[in-house]
Amino acid sequence: MKSELVKKKVKKIRINLDKCIGCRACELACSAIHAKPKYSSINPARSRIRVVIDNFNDAYVPIIAADYSKAACVGRNDYTINGKTYSECSFCGASCPSRELFREPDSGLPLKCDLCESESGPMCVKVCTANALVYEEREVEVKEEVKYKVKELSDMELGLRSLVDRYGSQKIVDSIVRMTQKAR
Numbered sequence: 001m002k003s004e005l006v007k008k009k010v011k012k013i014r015i016n017l018d019k020c021i022g023c024r025a026c027e028l029a030c031s032a033i034h035a036k037p038k039y040s041s042i043n044p045a046r047s048r049i050r051v052v053i054d055n056f057n058d059a060y061v062p063i064i065a066a067d068y069s070k071a072a073c074v075g076r077n078d079y080t081i082n083g084k085t086y087s088e089c090s091f092c093g094a095s096c097p098s099r100e101l102f103r104e105p106d107s108g109l110p111l112k113c114d115l116c117e118s119e120s121g122p123m124c125v126k127v128c129t130a131n132a133l134v135y136e137e138r139e140v141e142v143k144e145e146v147k148y149k150v151k152e153l154s155d156m157e158l159g160l161r162s163l164v165d166r167y168g169s170q171k172i173v174d175s176i177v178r179m180t181q182k183a184r
């Protein structure tokens with residue numbers, strides 16, 4: 001199958017760890033906007049962004065909820081930041097069977113960032129006065145498979161094609177020549 005380059009818009013939130021002060025306003029805003037009814041409650045367990053906080057080392061890492069994973073991954077590494085060791089899961093955005101993070105507390109359903117599509121832009125970015133979260137949109141070119149539409153054949157072309165398949169094109173041409181000569 002052939003492919004062609006198409007332009008797509010990519011939306012993302014860029015996280016600047018150097019600026020995050022660990023205030024957790026992003027968690028509160030996200031949980032409030034996703035409460036039912038909207039803004040009726042604040043519960044960080046419902047937030048699609050969670051901040052891993054190490055107060056001792058002044059390290060704050062906002063993690064944004066990504067796709068649900070049916071299976072827990074098997075290869076796990078540890079990260080050492082400022083002398084403190086974190087498991088790989090600490091910085092993973094997936095909701096997966098091996099932990100409770102990014103799960104709706106009442107139903108257990110996985111949570112995923114929707115970029116606040118129903119609002120006028122990501123709420124977490126709006127409330128982050130430290131500018132640790134920056135919303136970005138950019139166009140990228142991606143390869144996409146193209147399905148070429150088969151040209152619809154007319155009834156006459158379909159009939160000719162079946163005759164050619166049956167007798168061969170030369171016999172069909174000879175017959176047409178004979179018929180046109182007789183008609184003169």
Ligand code: SF4
Binds near residue numbers: 027
């Ligand atoms: S609102 Fe901004 S500064 Fe505060 S915890 Fe979230 S990302 Fe960090």
Ligand code: SF4
Binds near residue numbers: 112
């Ligand atoms: S963009 Fe919206 S849904 Fe995603 S983490 Fe921020 S507030 Fe939550």
